[in-house]
Amino acid sequence: MGIQGLLPLLKKIHSPVNVSKFEGCTVAIDAYCWLHKGAFACADKLALGEKTDVYVYYCMKYLEYMLKKNVKPIMVFDGCRLPSKKDVEKSRREKREIYRKKAAQMLREGKRAEARECLQRCIDISPEMALELMKTCRARGIDCIVAPYEADAQLAFLCKQGIAQAIITEDSDLLLFGSQRVIFKMDHFGNGVLIESERLNEVLGISEGYYTFDKFRYMCIMSGCDYLPSLPGIGLGKASKVFKLARQTDLKVLLKKFPSTYLKMSMSVPQEYIDNFIKADNTFLYQLVFNPLTRKLGPLNPYPPEINREELHYAGPYIPADKALQIALGNINIYTMQMFAHFDPDKYVPPKAAKKTSGSLHQLSIWNKLYRVRPKFVDKETEEATRPNLQGKEQNCASKLQRKSPRKRPVEESKDTNSDTELSGMYQSTSPLKEESANRCQPEDMSVLSPRRKRARLHLASSFPEESEESDPGMEAEDTSTPQKGSSEDRVNFMASLKEAVTVVSVNTLTSPDNASPKDKENCLQSPKRNKFAVLTGKRPRFDINAKKELKSRYFSSSSDKDTTKPCTPSSEEGSVQVNQQQNCKIKQNSPVTKTQLMSPESKVKLQSPVKKTKVGLQDKVKASPGSAFSWSKFKFTKQAEKQSPKVNSQFKQIVCNKPGTKNFIQKSLSSSELLLSSGDDVIIKDVSASQPKTSCHGNSSQDSQGVAACDHDLHSTCNSVCGSIDSFCLVDSQSSQDTKPSLPSLTSTYSDTKDSQSSQDTKQSLPSLTSTHSDNTEEESQISTTSVSSPALLRRSLGGVTKSACRVSGLSRGQKTKTNASKSKAPDMKQRSIKDLFSKFSHNRSVTQLSHSEKIVIKEEDEQAMTPSSDNKVLSTMGGVQRKLLT
DNA sequence: CGCAGGTGGAAAT
DNA sequence: TCCACCTGCG
Numbered sequence: 020m021g022i023q024g025l026l027p028l029l030k031k032i033h034s035p036v037n038v039s040k041f042e043g044c045t046v047a048i049d050a051y052c053w054l055h056k057g058a059f060a061c062a063d064k065l066a067l068g069e070k071t072d073v074y075v076y077y078c079m080k081y082l083e084y085m086l087k088k089n090v091k092p093i094m095v096f097d098g099c100r101l102p103s104k105k106d107v108e109k110s111r112r113e114k115r116e117i118y119r120k121k122a123a124q125m126l127r128e129g130k131r132a133e134a135r136e137c138l139q140r141c142i143d144i145s146p147e148m149a150l151e152l153m154k155t156c157r158a159r160g161i162d163c164i165v166a167p168y169e170a171d172a173q174l175a176f177l178c179k180q181g182i183a184q185a186i187i188t189e190d191s192d193l194l195l196f197g198s199q200r201v202i203f204k205m206d207h208f209g210n211g212v213l214i215e216s217e218r219l220n221e222v223l224g225i226s227e228g229y230y231t232f233d234k235f236r237y238m239c240i241m242s243g244c245d246y247l248p249s250l251p252g253i254g255l256g257k258a259s260k261v262f263k264l265a266r267q268t269d270l271k272v273l274l275k276k277f278p279s280t281y282l283k284m285s286m287s288v289p290q291e292y293i294d295n296f297i298k299a300d301n302t303f304l305y306q307l308v309f310n311p312l313t314r315k316l317g318p319l320n321p322y323p324p325e326i327n328r329e330e331l332h333y334a335g336p337y338i339p340a341d342k343a344l345q346i347a348l349g350n351i352n353i354y355t356m357q358m359f360a361h362f363d364p365d366k367y368v369p370p371k372a373a374k375k376t377s378g379s380l381h382q383l384s385i386w387n388k389l390y391r392v393r394p395k396f397v398d399k400e401t402e403e404a405t406r407p408n409l410q411g412k413e414q415n416c417a418s419k420l421q422r423k424s425p426r427k428r429p430v431e432e433s434k435d436t437n438s439d440t441e442l443s444g445m446y447q448s449t450s451p452l453k454e455e456s457a458n459r460c461q462p463e464d465m466s467v468l469s470p471r472r473k474r475a476r477l478h479l480a481s482s483f484p485e486e487s488e489e490s491d492p493g494m495e496a497e498d499t500s501t502p503q504k505g506s507s508e509d510r511v512n513f514m515a516s517l518k519e520a521v522t523v524v525s526v527n528t529l530t531s532p533d534n535a536s537p538k539d540k541e542n543c544l545q546s547p548k549r550n551k552f553a554v555l556t557g558k559r560p561r562f563d564i565n566a567k568k569e570l571k572s573r574y575f576s577s578s579s580d581k582d583t584t585k586p587c588t589p590s591s592e593e594g595s596v597q598v599n600q601q602q603n604c605k606i607k608q609n610s611p612v613t614k615t616q617l618m619s620p621e622s623k624v625k626l627q628s629p630v631k632k633t634k635v636g637l638q639d640k641v642k643a644s645p646g647s648a649f650s651w652s653k654f655k656f657t658k659q660a661e662k663q664s665p666k667v668n669s670q671f672k673q674i675v676c677n678k679p680g681t682k683n684f685i686q687k688s689l690s691s692s693e694l695l696l697s698s699g700d701d702v703i704i705k706d707v708s709a710s711q712p713k714t715s716c717h718g719n720s721s722q723d724s725q726g727v728a729a730c731d732h733d734l735h736s737t738c739n740s741v742c743g744s745i746d747s748f749c750l751v752d753s754q755s756s757q758d759t760k761p762s763l764p765s766l767t768s769t770y771s772d773t774k775d776s777q778s779s780q781d782t783k784q785s786l787p788s789l790t791s792t793h794s795d796n797t798e799e800e801s802q803i804s805t806t807s808v809s810s811p812a813l814l815r816r817s818l819g820g821v822t823k824s825a826c827r828v829s830g831l832s833r834g835q836k837t838k839t840n841a842s843k844s845k846a847p848d849m850k851q852r853s854i855k856d857l858f859s860k861f862s863h864n865r866s867v868t869q870l871s872h873s874e875k876i877v878i879k880e881e882d883e884q885a886m887t888p889s890s891d892n893k894v895l896s897t898m899g900g901v902q903r904k905l906l907t
Numbered sequence: 908c909g910c911a912g913g914t915g916g917a918a919a920t
Numbered sequence: 921t922c923c924a925c926c927t928g929c930g
Contacts, residue, residue, distance in 0.1 A: 023912090027923080055921080060919035077919075139918085189921075204922095252930080254911050284930085 021191035022239045024255045026203060029194075032218040036202060038209035039088040041185050045381065045393060046085065046202075047177045049170050049188035050094040050163075053078040054144045054152060062139040065148075066119065074148060075155050082161055084209050091382060093183060094156050095173050096149045098166040098346055099353050103246050103302060103333045115141040146352045150360055153349045157362070160369035162385050164311055165349045168335040171196055172306035172319050179319070180310070181392040182385060187211070192245065194219070195236050195303050196319065225263050234262045236303055237270065241277075246299035250278075250292060257282055270297070298333050301326070307335035309347040311385045312392075316343045348386075 026033075038046060057077030064071040078094075085092045100108050118141035125134035153163040166173030175196030177183040185200040186193055193201045194216060205211030220230035223238070241258035243249030249258075261281045267273040274293045278284040305318040305326065316337060322328055338346065345351045345358065352359045364386030381393035 021921090023922095052921095056918065058919090062919090073920080249911095252911065256910055 021189075022195070022242060022244055022255070024242075025191040025194070025239060026212075026214075028255055028259075029214055029219070029222050031222045032214055033212045034215075036211055036213035038085055038090055038185075038187070038202065038205060038211070040213075042089045044184035045091040045093060045177075045182060046185045046187055047093045047095050047174045047183035048081075049174055049186070049190060049193070050078070050096045050149065050152065051144060051170060052187075052189040053081055054148060055142065058142045058144060058148070059139055062142050063135060066122065066138045066141060072151065072155075075152050078152055079155060079159070080207050081205070082156065082159065084207060086159070086161075088209060092161050093177060093385065094153070094161060094163040095170045095177070096153070096163065096165040096349065097144075097170045097353075098168050098173075099335075099338075101168050101246075101302070101306070101333070101335055103298070104169075107245065112143075115143055117141075146354055146359070150349060150352075153360075153362075157367065158370065160371075160384075163349060164309065164385070165347050165353070167307050167309050167316055167338060167343055167346055169306060172303075173308045174198065176308040176310070176319050180312070181395065182311070184393070185213075195239050195244070196306075197232065223259055223263065229266070234265075236300065238262045240296060240299050240303070244299060246302050247292075247295050250286065250288065252284065252286070253278075253282075270300075301331055302334045305331055305334050307337065309343060311347065312390065314344050314347075315340060 054074055057074030058065055060077060061071045061073040064073075082092050082094075118137045122134045122137035122141065125131070125137060149165070156163050164173065164177075171188070171190060171192045174183070174186045174188065174193060175198045178186055178198045178200070185202055186198050187202045187205050189203060191203075194214060197216065199216050201214050201216075202211040203214065216232065219232070219235050220227075223230060223235060225234060238255070238258045238261070240247055241249060241253060241261065242255040243253070261273075261277045264281045265273055265277070271293055274296055275288055278286040278288065304320050305322060305328075307316050308319050309315075310317055318328070318331075318334070322331075342351070346353065348360075348362045348364060350358055350360045350362055364384070365388075367384060367386060369384055379393065380389055380391035383390045
């Protein structure tokens with residue numbers, strides 16, 4: 020359950036992350052989250068006790084990705100129930116039973132869709148299911164451990180011990196247990212939201228020096244947690260207010276009078292609440308966990324002297340050592356406490372790792388006697404951010420360079436490199452030999468350089484005319500082939516500015532998080548010709564593996580209006596999102612090419628989603644629809660290719676057209692359309708044959724995208740407006756092309772009718788169009804339309820769904836895609852055509868939820884009935900069997 | 908006005 | 921189960 024509203028409260032410190040950030044590290048996973056999601060897909064079978072392994076493969080999908088990225092996963096399962104949570108568990112079990120009965124009832128009444136819903140609500144993850152997953156994991160060399168009690172505490176323990184460097188979960192409780200790095204909402208492509216505990220004080224607003232992690236934990240407990248419900252009227256907001264203001268160090272005293280002292284509430288706090296508060300706090304602090312290295316039970320944190328462990332039974336009673344080990348190994352069924360498996364860690368021989376790693380001991384199984392904890396995880400970026408001010412210490416910059424090039428450096432190391440001339444000498448590459456070595460070493464240096472130093476170099480780049488960013492704001496410094504020109508006099512001036520730059524940069528860094536992504540470093544490594552001073556321009560979201568593709572909007576213009584859009588100066592330390600949005604507006608206002616009605620991604624989104632327009636910034640795109648293969652985050656734009664438009668255009672065309680079946684569409688589009696924008700990997704095509712923007716298509720078609728799929732031309736042809744995006748995460752790279760499942764969508768597309776865009780510009784206008792469009796469709800449709808009109812709130816919901824609608828519809832195209840590909844050469848599938856027809860009828864401002872997969876399936880199965888309002892139609896055909904079984 | 912608490916939709920295939 | 925949205929209370 021976690022803490023209600025905690026994650027939204029921590030939004031400020033959410034940083035997008037890809038699990039590959041933890042390459043070479045160990046990441047502990049709350050297995051229950053994935054199991055539960057996976058079980059959702061086969062709820063009916065599970066409810067009936069049928070054998071299914073859908074949930075296992077669902078989990079393995081995540082795990083395979085992690086293995087591919089050389090991240091070592093450890094699956095952590097829930098163990099016995101804590102005494103304090105037994106009531107909660109009991110009520111959950113009762114609820115499940117109620118839903119089970121309800122499901123049976125629904126089926127008897129023939130309401131199969133509702134029945135399915137109920138079945139999904141009564142999903143329970145049984146120890147047998149967990150065991151099934153454990154077996155599969157071990158066969159794949161993935162460590163599993165069952166917590167003696169709660170997985171949360173066990174996960175936190177693994178983190179504290181240094182066994183794991185990060186945790187993947189959906190449960191915000193993890194933060195209370197004191198985990199340093201927690202990844203939430205991770206999808207199949209490893210993208211999630213990272214929250215670091217050391218940044219918690221940024222959101223709580225507790226002034227520096229007064230913040231302690233204990234306060235954060237108290238605050239969460241006060242707002243209501245699994246172990247203690249909150250006092251009525253107290254939520255996160257009030258709780259945080261209390262601990263923001265409180266200077267009282269005695270928790271008991273504070274609890275006794277916090278409502279009157281800090282909240283101006285007249286409420287007496289019962290002693291029982293205070294006692295339970297302490298117990299809850301102790302449960303977070305001293306819950307029993309299993310140490311796989313010593314194979315012993317112990318508290319999450321060492322007991323302080325004043326704590327009597329006998330009194331802590333609520334945090335998990337001790338279990339005999341042997342039994343505890345068997346539980347941890349997953350050999351004991353935690354419901355029945357009977358042995359139901361016989362995994363022996365000492366005889367366990369994991370399969371050979373597909374990717375031979377360094378052979379470090381931390382890569383071994385945690386059950387292996389030789390296993391050793393990995394050296395402390397150092398997040399380069401975080402470390403840099405917390406490093407002392409380097410103001411005026413340019414000497415450090417040089418010494419770092421020396422360290423990374425042992426062959427050349429010893430000579431220089433002996434020198435005193437304090438003087439400007441000597442420093443500048445280091446950057447001179449007059450002899451071919453030196454130049455070569457410079458080219459060889461610099462990218463490497465760059466990759467290990469701190470972001471601060473990188474930025475220092477960037478700053479230098481802009482202050483050094485020849486390599487200045489000013490001359491080409493759109494340039495990503497992708498392949499500046501002449502990095503080192505200029506006279507030595509220039510160099511001296513240059514080095515003079517180095518001092519200044521380092522000073523400025525180090526000051527700036529303190530006030531801003533580092534935004535360079537690992538990918539940037541990777542790029543640095545890969546491009547030997549890169550201008551070492553011009554790498555990494557602008558700001559990027561923290562830790563974003565795809566930062567390269569996401570940074571952009573301000574450069575979102577054709578090269579012709581480049582001059583009107585000033586690049587963001589390196590010193591502007593705002594988050595990239597805000598900057599981008601601002602820049603976007605600038606483009607829209609200033610752009611001289613109004614004739615072409617240049618569309619920024621934002622403006623396009625706004626058109627599609629009039630109501631939610633304030634919500635559809637890049638930020639929201641990133642978090643949209645986390646579990647879905649499609650999300651707005653896939654709409655990524657780069658600034659790098661302003662210069663390369665023609666090249667990229669042809670690239671795009673080539674890639675798209677290479678896919679059989681899409682040639683016609685693209686050619687058609689291109690003939691009637693004007694290529695509006697091409698920004699590196701992305702292309703937007705605007706149809707100039709209509710007054711409104713009609714067709715736009717973005718595709719991530721970078722060099723590394725070999726497994727590019729194409730737009731579904733059949734569906735495209737039915738729509739006036741098309742936004743397509745090749746999902747960058749779905750792109751199959753050369754290495755993974757074999758093991759990536761072909762069913763994964765490589766391309767997702769959104770469709771919206773032109774009328775959509777028109778009407779959505781004016782919400783009032785869209786109102787009548789909504790009703791008229793739908794009135795002659797299914798009864799259900801018109802119902803929605805009319806209610807939408809009658810109730811502003813509902814209307815807003817309905818319209819607000821447009822953005823999502825696009826996603827949904829993309830799901831539809833996704834579903835069709837495999838089929839389409841399979842039968843490319845055949846005449847258009849009739850079923851598909853019926854979907855097209857349906858879609859073209861419904862496409863106007865339709866609420867997302869209406870065009871669901873279930874509907875799609877109905878059309879496939881029973882075309883006629885699909886148009887009748889009976890809800891019974893919205894049922895998977897498999898439910899027939901379910902019904903029979905449940906009824907018997 | 909701000910907050911807590913309730914509601915409804917989505918999740919997976 | 922989580923999230924976004926809405927409503928009603930203080």
